[in-house]
Amino acid sequence: MNGIEILGFAAAVLTTASFLPQVYQTWKTKDVSALSLPMLTMFLTGITLWFIYGIYKDSPSLVIANGITIVSVFLLVYFKLKYGKK
Template sequence: METAEFLGLIAACCTTAAFMPQVYRAWKSKSVRDISLFMYLVFLTGTILWFIYGILIHSISIILANGITSILALIIIFLKLKYR
């Protein structure tokens, strides 16, 4: 594995892990009042586009980071709509 891709995987782990506490807290507390639906919809669009870009350039770090982060964003959006 080349150095750039290794660095990308470390960055992917950090940025993706940053969303996990928010998902966990929203799931457990059922409180999503202070979460912006619009922000998460725009964010989801961006992560999906990054995911597609990662596929096009064959970058596993971009694919993994944005694939997992998209799933986490979808969970937040689902919870936001469910617990309005």
């Protein structure tokens, strides 16, 4: 593993971990009022594209980080749809 891939993993850990408190908070409180569905949908699409790009570039840091982030953002979208105004 080269230095640039290590840098990628460091960035991956920080950016991926930043979503986990929001997912946990939303799950516990079921308050989705501050979540924007269009933003989450656009972000999910972008992260999915980064994931695919990481596969093609054979970059473990991109694949792992974006794979985990896809799950996190998908959960937020699910919570927004489930707990949003009915």
